[in-house]
Amino acid sequence: MGQHIDNLAALIGSRICHDLSSPIGAVTNGLELMSMAGGTGPELDLVNESAANANARIRLFRLAFGQATEDQITSGQEIAAILRDVYEQSRLTVDWPSPPDLPRHDAQALILGLLCCEEALPQGGTIRVSTGAEGWLLEATGARVSPDANLWENLQRSYPDCDLAPAHVQFALLPHFLAQRGKTCRCHMGDAKVSLAL
Numbered sequence: 001m002g003q004h005i006d007n008l009a010a011l012i013g014s015r016i017c018h019d020l021s022s023p024i025g026a027v028t029n030g031l032e033l034m035s036m037a038g039g040t041g042p043e044l045d046l047v048n049e050s051a052a053n054a055n056a057r058i059r060l061f062r063l064a065f066g067q068a069t070e071d072q073i074t075s076g077q078e079i080a081a082i083l084r085d086v087y088e089q090s091r092l093t094v095d096w097p098s099p100p101d102l103p104r105h106d107a108q109a110l111i112l113g114l115l116c117c118e119e120a121l122p123q124g125g126t127i128r129v130s131t132g133a134e135g136w137l138l139e140a141t142g143a144r145v146s147p148d149a150n151l152w153e154n155l156q157r158s159y160p161d162c163d164l165a166p167a168h169v170q171f172a173l174l175p176h177f178l179a180q181r182g183k184t185c186r187c188h189m190g191d192a193k194v195s196l197a198l
Helices: 002-036 042-065 076-087 104-119 149-154 170-180
Strands: 092-095 125-132 135-141 186-189 193-197
Touching: 002 042, 042 076, 042 104, 042 170, 076 092, 104 125, 104 135, 104 149, 104 170, 104 193, 149 170, 149 186
Parallel strands: 092 125
Antiparallel strands: 125 135, 135 193, 186 193
């Protein structure tokens, strides 16, 4: 029964992302046509930037919250493009040189981890993604590193607390997602850095 509910949640995420991507894409195309016809100005630039950001976020959310099959692969080029489009104009920098092609479930776990790291950097900073003998490591550093201890402790619980604000759903999804695959995550919270090992 749990598997059915989990699949239903992923289907809902996929459906929302799918249905929103078409109208946002249409807005982006319309703005491009307006620019080609000579439309300029700060207002058009603002709308263009907002549409591009919404499109990038939808792609990120589809990867993080959408449905994935066991044999599905996410290309490194797609991951790099999503991260560039989401974070290029933000206060956050993602340092992940040349992401490799990954099984969709691994990509999904890493993006959920990235969203967790975002929470610890309210004034921006850098999230570094690397891999080693023990798996993947995400490290978040910045001028102000202030992780919510309750949220970060949730990542290491066998049965994560789901009584969270919508903006923090990744802190329940990531440990649950990993547990379904027989994995866990380890996190470390410090004054200058937080890290998450998957």
